[in-house]
Amino acid sequence: MSGVHVTTTVNGDAVEFVCPPNEPLLDVLRNRLGLTGAKEGCGTGDCGACSVTVDDRLVCSCLVLGAEVEGRSVSTVEGMADGADLHPLQSKFIEHAALQCGICTPGFLVAAKALLDRNDDPSETEIRYALAGNLCRCTGYDKIVRAVDDAAKDIRKAKAKAATKTAKAKAKKAAAK
Amino acid sequence: MSDNNQNTNFTNQEFKVVGSRPERPDGIDKVTGRALYGADTYAPGQLVGAILRSPHAHAKIKSIDTSKAEKLKGVKAVLTSKDLPDLVGGAGPNYDILVNCMARDRALYDGHAVAAVAAIDENTARKALKLIKVDYKILPHVTDVDEARKPNAPIVQPGTRTANVEPAPTKDSNIAARNQFGHGDVDEGFKQADVIIEKTYKTEQTHQGYIEPHACLASVGPDGSGELWVTTQGHYTFRTVCSTLLGLDIAKLKVTSSEIGGGFGGKTHVWMEPVALGLSRKANRPVKVVMSREEVFRASGPTASTSMDIKIGATRDGRITAATADLRYQGGPFPGMWGLLGAMTSFACYNLPNVKTVAWDILVNRPKVAAYRAPSAPMAAFGVESTMDLVADAIGMSPVDFRMLNAAREGTRASYGPTYGPIGILPTLEAVKNHPHMTAPLGPNQGRGMACGFWFNFGGQTATDLNISTDGTVNLTIGTVDVGGSRASMSLIAAEELGISYDEIKCNIGDTNSLGHNDTTEGSRGTFSSGMATIFAARQAIDVMRERAAQKWEIPVEEVEWKDGEAHAVGVHHSNLIPLSLKEIAKASPRTGGPIAGHNETVADNAGVSFASHICDVEVDPETGSTRVIRYTVVQDAGKAIHPQYVEGQFQGAAAQGIGWALNEEYIYGEDGRLQNAGFLDYRIPVCSDLPFIDTKILEIPNPDHPYGVRGVGETSIVPPLAAIGSAVSNAVGVRMDHVPMSPPRIRAALKAQAASEKAVSAG
Amino acid sequence: MPDIQFSGAVRQAVGDVASIHIEATTIRELLRKLVERHPRVQSLIDEGLAVSINGHIYRDGWTTPIPPDAEVFLMPRVPGG
């Protein structure tokens, strides 16, 4: 099978690869790009362990072809932390013991981030439905839901702080004028 | 969000760090994607292995033609059972494993491996599988546990004669063994009963459902040395089994356990690992084999499906006078001890003067059954606990009071034989009785149930190493696998003993080259047994440090005491000696006798039986029969919770698995003997939106055989949910379900039957 | 030393009796003497047995001493999940 040449962005970096036209994005990430954070739990779109975002849309990377991400922007769990600073979801998952074996964790983090990026104040029900595409067999989801809820709190706090800061700066600027 | 999690401590032991909730040491790796699981490693020159599986439930393999596959470009090895000759004597557990990992003359179930290939990439490997021609002669099959017992059923394993029956049978059958437990005289006991309830139950087969499929990377050289990277609960056991099957020297096969993405018993068993090693040996290249989800369902350890008759008799004032269970468990095509386990656990919660349990272990054409969390206990408990409720109802007692009156206690003779030491069933029942959940109001179509569960827990062979670096930080190497945060617990234990901080300990899982044999991480033994070995290893290192201090102070070692991370000279005439910290002693170690270490090799027995009682509220939709769990509370005895957060996690996870089992999960076989739902879409495990928060209450009734009082905690809480939900459904809509899972069609059918019989009654 | 009690397959192997009197101070000695009298027990030991002494279950600790007047129970060695 002759390969397809693909140019794309992964976690902010420009990336090129060649893959067979039938190869799932998950296999490209794992076997060609060395990004094994996304896991294969089923290969059929049922478990969410392979969750990544493509142009900010949450997808199962086992159902997307590598060739389809030409010119797009892919984000995986490996790109979630900002240098040494963990994303609030990552810290809260550890703090709340929201992982036991941890195989589902990358998928949950990516899916939860996609939720909080569009809604930073979800109800318990919203959290549960937003994560219903991700299977976890270890935790019974209890601590996962609590961790996401707590991370949302942190994110809102950080946003509020940033907002007052810019408001203050604006006011200062206006006063200076 | 409410947090109803509270602890109750029954031990008087004081701890400094044990019982606290620090962040787990492997947390960052696992939230950043850095942690390496079974499928996450690669070796230079690695090939992809793939397995051809039987599409038939039962078939004679007349011939296998691999010539075309071998000729395909890119194929480096093709393997059949001929490449795995029998080195284990043609019988016994290891022979069953050998036959299971590659069919010999017959395919015994849909999904049974018949051939394998190793090729340069996935596409080539798949193509090669299609080129292998297997000539099958289809044989009659049987997949149902009750059908398999019938006299004219197709024989799954010719030559099987039921064990432990006198006189010895002269005919082949699918009943591999009979086992009996109990004491007293049940006939006499039933004569004293005012109320006797007898009922038949059935439970379907479920899978452990770990999210990580089986995966390994195998490499064997022509010199017979090899390496295996694998997701497993027991890398030492895998080493022994694989070496034995392949004729390798045990010491020359290094097995490394990857991070494990869930096991729950299913990764205690060797599946395709010997095949991967065989392919690698043939190709002389590393071979990676990763099962697909479909393969996981079709060909790796589900639990038994069962049918059973339960009979309980009691007096009007609530005393059980006699109880019996007749239990039929299937283990797939190989003899197992699954029925036996059901018979041992079924009545373990109760104090019974007369009890008899009989187990029948049965062969069928389904995958080889493996342990699943408290193996065999949930099914028997479903029957027993459901019947307990019926008896309580018949004599007009509350289910909790009835259980409390009959609960086993210290000195009770267990239904499986021995006499109990201090146990926690009664405290869990008291906690349930007093829990606000028990009196919370219920809405229409809602009902509440409660049930109890028991599990043995095990210890086993354990080896642990503790090495102190010159800066005073500590490497702790354990040989049990970390399935859910045990590195955190081990670090807490080492910190507690040594008197240093949790952050100064680095806990690793040792590969098979770095420690002595460790039994598989099963039976809830991880924290119990490695914890025990860690305590002793730390104490040994402390003895070395006391000696070093004594040497420096030039006093007898008996006058040096270890306290809060320091060596103290005891006695009035030493009051001028300033205590030496672990750091100081470690720093001086190169010139005071060399590295400081402690190690421990032990058989950690007496993991301490444990009990749980659960409360569950459900809401049933009478139109569709669909049932939702709306509130759930777990009460379980942990002995001593080393890291309570992860103990809660075990309780919650076990309960969630039990809920899935009770309501949805089942293997569905067609008439053709093929598994019809080998995927997460059709084998539906609970998702986030299916469940409520699961409240937990940890009781701590110390295990007298562990220095800290630890009991195993991982398994017991999968036992009560089936019956708790069954009773909740009964209290919600008035139908007593006798068939698990209580899926919408089954509940709908039961409601219809109830309506019809009510109509008949009112018409009559 | 009191009687050794049996259940399940072990009971079959010793001729369907509930208990036997054996003088032994360790699990090893107990099992050795039992096999001398009932050779069929050997295969059960190979498959896996556990010994309960006063309610404490030992699967492997064959050097474990058996105190006088202990309750001793032979049972199958069972696996976990």
Ligand code: FES
């Ligand atoms: S691996 Fe993609 S959804 Fe399961």
Ligand code: FES
């Ligand atoms: S933590 Fe194991 S599957 Fe979620």
